[in-house]
Amino acid sequence: MVSQVPQIAVxxxxxxxxxxxxxxxxxLDLELPAGEVTVLLGTNGAxxxxxxxxxxxxxxxxxxxxxxxxxxxAKNGPAIRAMTGSVLHSPMLYADMSVRENLMxxxxxxxxxxVDDLIVKTxxxxxxxxxxxxxxRTLSHGFQKRVALARALMHDPQLLLLDEPESGLDSQSVSRxxxxxxxxRSTGRTVVITTHIVEHALELADRAVVLNSGTxxxxxxxxxxxxxEILAANSSESTSGALP
Amino acid sequence: MMGSFAVIWEIGRKDLLLxxxxxxxxxxxxxxxxxxxxxxxxxxxxxxxxxxLVGPGVLWxxxxxxxxxxxxxxxxxxxxxxxxxxxxxxxxxxxLIYLGxxxxxxxxxxxxxxxxxxxxxxxxxxxxxxxxxxxxSLLTTIGFSxxxxxxxxxxxxxxxxxxxxxxLFLPVVIPLLMAAVESTSHIVNGRSWSDISQWLQLAxxxxxxxxxxxxxxxxxxxxx
Amino acid sequence: xxxxIVCPGIGTGTARLAIALILALSATTALSQSSSAQDxxxxxxxxxxxxxxxxxxxxxxxxxxxxxxxxxxxxxxNTEFGLENQSGDxxxxxxxxxxxxxxxxxxDHRERFxxxxxxxxxxxxxxxxxxxxxxxxxxxxYLFAVxxxxxxxxxxxxxxxxxxxxxxxxxxxxxxxxxANADRT
Amino acid sequence: MINKVLNRLDPLLxxxxxxxxxxxxxxxxxxxxETNQGAVQRILYFHVPVAWGSMMGILVxxxxxFMYLWKKNxxxxxxxxxxxxxxxxxxxxxxxxxxxxxxxxWAVWWTGEAKLTTALILFFIYVAxxxxxxxxxxxxxxxxxxxxxxxxxAIDTPIIYFATNLWSQAHPPLxxxxxxxxxxxLGSDLGIVLLASTIAFTFLFIFLVxxxxxxxxxxxxxxxxxxxxxxxxxxxxx
Numbered sequence: 094m095v096s097q098v099p100q101i102a103v104x105x106x107x108x109x110x111x112x113x114x115x116x117x118x119x120x121l122d123l124e125l126p127a128g129e130v131t132v133l134l135g136t137n138g139a140x141x142x143x144x145x146x147x148x149x150x151x152x153x154x155x156x157x158x159x160x161x162x163x164x165x166x167a168k169n170g171p172a173i174r175a176m177t178g179s180v181l182h183s184p185m186l187y188a189d190m191s192v193r194e195n196l197m198x199x200x201x202x203x204x205x206x207x208v209d210d211l212i213v214k215t216x217x218x219x220x221x222x223x224x225x226x227x228x229x230r231t232l233s234h235g236f237q238k239r240v241a242l243a244r245a246l247m248h249d250p251q252l253l254l255l256d257e258p259e260s261g262l263d264s265q266s267v268s269r270x271x272x273x274x275x276x277x278r279s280t281g282r283t284v285v286i287t288t289h290i291v292e293h294a295l296e297l298a299d300r301a302v303v304l305n306s307g308t309x310x311x312x313x314x315x316x317x318x319x320x321x322e323i324l325a326a327n328s329s330e331s332t333s334g335a336l337p
Numbered sequence: 338m339m340g341s342f343a344v345i346w347e348i349g350r351k352d353l354l355l356x357x358x359x360x361x362x363x364x365x366x367x368x369x370x371x372x373x374x375x376x377x378x379x380x381x382x383x384x385x386x387x388x389x390l391v392g393p394g395v396l397w398x399x400x401x402x403x404x405x406x407x408x409x410x411x412x413x414x415x416x417x418x419x420x421x422x423x424x425x426x427x428x429x430x431x432x433l434i435y436l437g438x439x440x441x442x443x444x445x446x447x448x449x450x451x452x453x454x455x456x457x458x459x460x461x462x463x464x465x466x467x468x469x470x471x472x473x474s475l476l477t478t479i480g481f482s483x484x485x486x487x488x489x490x491x492x493x494x495x496x497x498x499x500x501x502x503x504x505l506f507l508p509v510v511i512p513l514l515m516a517a518v519e520s521t522s523h524i525v526n527g528r529s530w531s532d533i534s535q536w537l538q539l540a541x542x543x544x545x546x547x548x549x550x551x552x553x554x555x556x557x558x559x560x561x
Numbered sequence: 562x563x564x565x566i567v568c569p570g571i572g573t574g575t576a577r578l579a580i581a582l583i584l585a586l587s588a589t590t591a592l593s594q595s596s597s598a599q600d601x602x603x604x605x606x607x608x609x610x611x612x613x614x615x616x617x618x619x620x621x622x623x624x625x626x627x628x629x630x631x632x633x634x635x636x637x638x639n640t641e642f643g644l645e646n647q648s649g650d651x652x653x654x655x656x657x658x659x660x661x662x663x664x665x666x667x668x669d670h671r672e673r674f675x676x677x678x679x680x681x682x683x684x685x686x687x688x689x690x691x692x693x694x695x696x697x698x699x700x701x702x703y704l705f706a707v708x709x710x711x712x713x714x715x716x717x718x719x720x721x722x723x724x725x726x727x728x729x730x731x732x733x734x735x736x737x738x739x740x741a742n743a744d745r746t
Numbered sequence: 747m748i749n750k751v752l753n754r755l756d757p758l759l760x761x762x763x764x765x766x767x768x769x770x771x772x773x774x775x776x777x778x779x780e781t782n783q784g785a786v787q788r789i790l791y792f793h794v795p796v797a798w799g800s801m802m803g804i805l806v807x808x809x810x811x812f813m814y815l816w817k818k819n820x821x822x823x824x825x826x827x828x829x830x831x832x833x834x835x836x837x838x839x840x841x842x843x844x845x846x847x848x849x850x851x852w853a854v855w856w857t858g859e860a861k862l863t864t865a866l867i868l869f870f871i872y873v874a875x876x877x878x879x880x881x882x883x884x885x886x887x888x889x890x891x892x893x894x895x896x897x898x899x900a901i902d903t904p905i906i907y908f909a910t911n912l913w914s915q916a917h918p919p920l921x922x923x924x925x926x927x928x929x930x931x932l933g934s935d936l937g938i939v940l941l942a943s944t945i946a947f948t949f950l951f952i953f954l955v956x957x958x959x960x961x962x963x964x965x966x967x968x969x970x971x972x973x974x975x976x977x978x979x980x981x982x983x984x
Contacts, residue, residue: 113884116973151422153560155886175428185423187351189358201347202427204340244423491891495881504877505895508870509902512909519916535912543905550901554894557815561887651851700785703850707789707843711796715950718835722957729964736971743975 101163102127102252102283103148108157110143110307117143119307120157125300127162127251130274130284132294132316134327135304141287142182144304145256148285149179161252175203178245179254184237188230192221192240195229196247203248215243220269234261246273253277255286271297291327295320303327344429348437352411353444361414366400366407366449371456373399378460385462392461393521397477397514400453404446404481405503411442412489413498421490425559435486435555439548442482442489450474463525469533473520476540480513483544487551490558516540604632605678608671611664618660622667622686624679634679634686642666643690647673651691663689758956762949769946772939789847791939795947797840797865802951803833804868804899807875811896814889820966823889826896828958830875832951837869858917860910867906871899884969 103125110118118140125131133141146152147159150170159166161173186195193212200208216222219239229237238261245253253274259267274284274297288294295301301316302309303326311326313319356362377395381387415421415438424434454474458465485506492501517540520533609631610623623633638657644666645651656663667689670677680688773791806829814822844862845855856862875895882888 111885111969111973114969114972114976116976149426151425151560153886171428171430173428174426177426179426181422183419183422185419185426187355187420188418189355190351194354198347198351199423199427202344202424202429204344204428248428487894491894492878494883495878497881501874501878501881504870504874508867508874509898511867512902512905515909515913519913539905539909539912542908546901546905550898554815554897557890557894561885700850703786703846704788707792707846710842710846711792711839714835714839715954718832718954719957722954722961726957726961726964729961729968733964733968733971736968736975740971740975 100127101125102129103159103161103285104163105144105147105159106157108144108147108159109155110140110147110152111155117307118147118154121304121308123302123309125283125285125302127283128278128281129299130278130286130297131300131302132291132298133285133287133302133304134291134323135310136327138306139304140307141304142256145179145181145254145285145287148252149177149181149254150174151181175248176251177254178248178250178252179256180238180241180245180258181254181256184229184234184241186229186237186240186244189228191226191228192216192232193225195240196244199244200247205248211247212243215247218246218269218273219243220266235263235266238262239266242270242273251282253282253284255284257287257289259288259290291324292320295323341429341433344427344433345437345440348424348434349440349444352438352441355414356441356445359414362407362411362445363448365410366403366446367452369403369406370399370449370453373402374453374457374460383461388461388463389522389525392457392463392525393518395461396454396457396521397517400446400450400477401481401507401510401514402503403449403453404485405506406499407445407449408442408482408485408489408506409492409498409502411445412438412486412493416493421559431556431559432552434559435490435552436548438490439482439486442486443478446478446481447474450478464527465521465524467524469530470521470524472537473517473524473533473540476537476544477513477517479544480510480540480547483547483551484510484513487555487558490555494561513540513543516543603678603680605676606632607674607676608667611667611671613661613664616661617664619656619664619667622689624677632679633684634681634689635684636660637685637687640686641688641690643688644670644677645675645691756953758949758953762946762953765942765946765949769939769943772942777935777939786847786850789843791943793840793843793847794940795944796836796843798944799947799951800833800837800840800865800869802948803829803836804872804903806955807833807872807896808900811893812900814893815897818886820889823893824959824962824966825955826893827876827879827962828955830872830896831958832954834869834872834876835954836951837865837872841865841869858910858914860907860914863910863913864903864907867910868899868903871895871902875899 101124103123105121105123108118108121108123109116115138117138121140121144123144133144135141143152147154148161148166150166150173162176164173166173187198190198196212196216197208200211205211212225213222216225219242221236221239221243224232224236229240232240238258242258245255258270262270274286277284278299286294286298295316298316299314301311301313301319301323303311303323305311305326311323313323316323374395377391377399381391415424421434425431454465454470457463485502488502488505488509492498492505495501516536520536520540523532523536604624604626606624606626608622609625610621610633611619612621614620619636621633621635623631625631636656638655640656640663641653642655642663643651643653644663646666646669652662652666654662667677669675675691678690679686769791773788777788777791807826810822810826810829813819814826844865848857849855875892878895879888879892882891
């Protein structure tokens with residue numbers, strides 16, 4: 094089943110995205126091989142979240158092209174979305190429905206089968222099964238995040254997009270998340286992640302990409318070794334936003 | 338294909354479930370429309386001929402204005418928790434999101450009408466309970482929700498969305514509003530099917546056009 | 562603020578000039594314009610006779626022009642009427658539609674000595690209308706209003722565009738120079 | 747000085763001014779006064795071409811909105827916004843001049859006649875189009891949404907016209923007068939003047955759209971520069 098996935102999971106060519114007067118991505122060229130965990134780094138406004146939103150098909154690019162698993166997202170949107178799971182900034186859940194109702198509803202949107210078993214399986218993976226029948230509104234931010242993660246994992250995606258997934262999670266949940274990411278890598282699937290806890294992420298990742306004002310500033314295929322260089326690239330930019 | 342219908346239905350059902358829990362939208366629509374009716378009973382001397390003359394107009398104008406506020410609220414609910422984006426992540430063609438949301442809005446306005454129309458009949462002393470009225474109200478509600486859903490999705494990110502939605506929505510639905518008012522006034526005057534058939538044809542044409550075109554065009558709206 | 566800055570691109574100054582010229586030219590022509598040439602089959606005067614049949618329907622009427630010559634007109638069903646009553650409300654219809662009302666209106670005109678203009682062909686009236694010269698001023702007022710509003714709005718719009726373009730060009734120039742400065746340093 | 751002025755004269759402006767001069771001569775001097783309506787009938791020589799202009803505006807907006815959705819080329823969006831704005835100006839003048847004409851001729855400022863109602867509704871739709879553009883944050887997303895409104899207006903037009911027609915049959919307009927544009931004692935003279943005037947206003951329309959387009963272009967250039975300058979500032983610091 095997994096075998097026919099192409100070598101390149103994510104490929105962007107000359108991607109430009111502007112929001113009004115702010116240029117967010119200025120001709121981004123990126124190639125992420127399948128089966129790797131990539132950590133996206135860069136200062137605020139470097140375009141990490143925007144890139145993830147583009148890959149998740151929530152944001153349209155102004156020009157350029159993006160393909161996932163070798164097919165253009167502008168053409169094969171639904172098919173690609175079926176293979177992609179995303180946890181973005183907000184948990185994106187219906188506050189007045191319970192965890193189970195939310196997951197049931199989204200399972201329906203993904204047209205999944207054996208929904209009850211699936212929910213039990215994924216919720217135990219992220220550790221929320223005791224709260225299955227609580228309304229989202231009553232849950233803490235960390236729990237909401239875990240529900241969002243469960244939704245992203247439910248359809249067993251080939252590509253997992255995580256935008257600062259650790260925010261709001263306790264250390265136990267973070268290690269659980271790392272286990273999930275490891276598991277994804279070992280089954281040949283791809284994970285793209287942005288994070289605050291850079292040092293830790295460099296240990297975990299196979300590849301680090303530092304974005305610098307909308308383009309690729311630095312790519313490293315051995316992040317735990319290139320640590321000093323990456324950290325320098327990542328932090329030196331943090332002062333560059335200021336006017337000279 | 339069946340899967341698509343199931344998705345549309347699930348989105349509509351989810352909206353209804355949330356509405357049963359929150360009672361945000363239907364109460365807003367029905368309450369607003371009822372207030373319009375009540376105010377007009379004071380504003381106009383309602384003898385029988387006056388009621389027949391202005392009643393249908395008041396009814397549908399009230400529902401249109403109330404519908405706008407309701408649609409605004411309904412879409413804001415989907416955007417507040419960013420859940421619209423969760424729907425966009427799902428592997429379905431995005432016209433299904435439109436059709437599902439339109440189905441939900443259709444149900445809201447329809448339920449509000451079930452409350453409003455009987456009150457209208459009582460306040461204005463008019464006979465409206467004929468099966469033609471059911472057809473009229475069905476067609477009008479389809480059109481309102483088809484146009485309103487798209488425009489609500491568009492104006493939800495606008496600074497002044499409370500102003501923007503009616504400005505977009507009302508001019509576009511005027512033909513449908515005319516059809517609803519004219520055929521309702523035929524009904525309260527005891528006319529028959531043949532008198533209103535032309536207006537109903539117009540309403541059908543309006544509904545079909547906008548549902549089809551807007552479903553097709555909706556994909557351009559969602560992604561920012 | 563220097564007023565001397567000419568706006569680039571759009572040429573507002575010249576547009577202003579041209580439109581002012583057009584406005585002046587046409588205003589003078591409009592004012593000098595009186596009732597203009599009319600067809601030979603057109604006659605203006607006062608109603609002196611109205612003839613009806615048994616059902617009070619108009620059959621013939623007679624008009625006396627300024628020289629005192631009386632002309633009698635026959636009617637056809639296509640004869641059109643555009644007549645006003647004393648308070649100025651215009652009634653528009655045709656002989657085929659309301660032959661009795663036309664007789665009543667003409668009698669009313671006869672009593673008020675209100676002038677009418679009759680267009681005719683071979684002695685058969687084609688249209689019978691209020692004579693306009695008497696009220697030329699009020700009518701010209703409407704024409705003037707349209708004219709003034711049309712050009713005032715276009716003028717204002719062109720001005721608005723000129724100003725906008727000027728502001729934009731100014732900002733662009735400012736940014737360009739600041740970028741050039743930044744590159745140099 | 748004169749050279750300066752001449753250099754800046756837009757050939758299109760000269761052309762439309764010259765044509766406008768001819769049209770004005772025809773309207774006020776050449777053509778005889780229409781007998782049914784008197785001097786006010788000359789309003790039609792403005793009203794009809796202006797109405798034609800606003801109709802062109804709507805056609806161009808919807809056409810180029812459609813093209814924008816299809817090709818995603820900024821040019822089409824510029825054309826759409828330019829002709830929408832000019833079309834709304836023409837539409838406003840059309841409504842005003844029509845009302846001023848109707849007052850002496852129909853004895854009312856306004857009536858529920860089909861063409862009038864259609865024109866008014868379309869005017870509102872395209873005013874909403876412009877307001878939406880003003881309210882929505884700039885960028886490709888706004889362009890796409892505005893294009894959708896532009897297309898919607900075009901789709902709605904036949905439905906509106908059919909509905910208003912049906913409606914005015916059920917509610918005959920208050921006064922019917924020598925309303926139709928063709929009804930007059932002038933015959934072919936009217937046609938000539940109307941044609942000349944329409945051509946003149948068409949060129950005025952093109953001139954205005956062209957200028958609005960240029961403004962839009964400058965706005966885009968400015969945004970482009972602002973984006974570029976933020977880069978140069980960033981790289982300049984490193």
